[in-house]
């Protein structure tokens with residue numbers, strides 16, 4: 001009986017339009033922290049008497065939100081060294097520019113300026129920030145009563161402005177998925193990781209599986 005031919009296995013990336021697993025992890029981790037921080041911050045202010053009589057929500061808000069100051073450094077470093085997948089070919093030039101601007105605004109305003117403004121507000125108020133309840137952030141300035149209102153206005157304005165920006169980002173991602181039916185949202189979903197993983201394929205000429 002002739003010896004069985006060795007099975008050759010070729011690997012083929014199925015979805016080349018996907019972000020790297022690390023980029024996805026950073027995206028969803030920071031999204032979860034950001035949304036939780038937003039809800040906690042708003043609850044701390046607007047439900048003060050019922051839910052926040054001893055500043056527990058405020059302290060938790062700061063403990064969680066301040067982690068973004070560290071994660072953003074890792075995220076930007078990763079993004080600069082690992083380019084995003086190409087946008088769908090059918091997207092017009094103005095839409096591509098809008099997408100680039102929107103992403104830049106999310107990084108600069110939602111992930112950087114907003115936590116920085118919170119840090120500034122706590123600093124001028126002379127209040128501590130314990131990152132994850134463990135490590136205290138050094139104040140950005142000495143306590144400064146005169147700057148309190150301005151720092152507060154900056155944080156509150158950025159919180160609501162970036163809230164609208166993030167909502168817009170979610171709606172555009174859903175439009176890509178539901179209306180355009182392109183792979184933009186799928187490229188950021190954990191599920192796409194499995195598809196990206198190379199799949200074994202028989203290397204025969206007709207593509208039929210070897211017996």
Ligand code: HEM
Nearest residue numbers: 034037038041042044045058062065066115118119156159
């Ligand atoms: C170092 C990071 C941050 C610090 C130190 C900080 C600090 C604060 C403080 C002291 C308050 C007032 C809470 C109170 O009066 O009891 C507040 C409110 C708030 N924060 Fe932050 N924050 C930070 C980051 C963030 C981030 C990343 C977000 C959004 C995801 C956010 C969203 C909000 C919102 C929505 C409010 C309520 C604003 C309003 O009055 O309408 N904060 N923050």
